[in-house]
């Protein structure tokens with residue numbers, strides 16, 4: 363079975379992430395979304411909340427699973443039986459860092475990284491930017507799935 367991992371923080375998942383996951387799901391038998399547990403960075407949403415929003419937002423895909431991991435991405439890939447990492451590239455600015463990681467990962471364990479160009483509709487989109495937009499009352503409905511928009515509005519109202 364050909365499996366791919368789409369890794370990231372997903373705090374929260376945006377339509378940019380979903381575009382990449384959806385396209386990857388048509389190329390692979392199974393796609394595993396790996397939510398990185400980063401102990402040195404507290405997010406707006408807990409890991410459980412991020413997983414839940416991802417599960418809801420990807421429910422329509424029959425071959426997408428969601429899991430969390432900490433430590434090395436290549437170890438997570440091995441544990442999932444995935445030989446490929448799929449990453450979206452938004453702009454040249456993403457490329458430098460992504461290239462370093464891809465080269466390190468293939469050196470560490472032979473895991474391949476495939477880069478997918480972002481849908482131009484989402485090339486400027488990031489989780490942090492949508493959080494700012496919603497925080498200041500802007501309309502982010504074009505950039506987030508409905509379940510995430512509702513939660514984000516609710517969460518930022520509390521803060």
Ligand code: ADP
Pocket residue numbers: 369370371372373377378379382448449450451452479480481484485486487488489
């Ligand atoms: P990180 O925690 O790596 O900063 P995110 O959780 O925001 O990243 O995103 C995870 C991955 O999803 C990114 O490394 C990138 O490959 C992809 N991604 C994020 N936003 C977009 C977007 N707007 N369009 C395409 N791909 C994206």
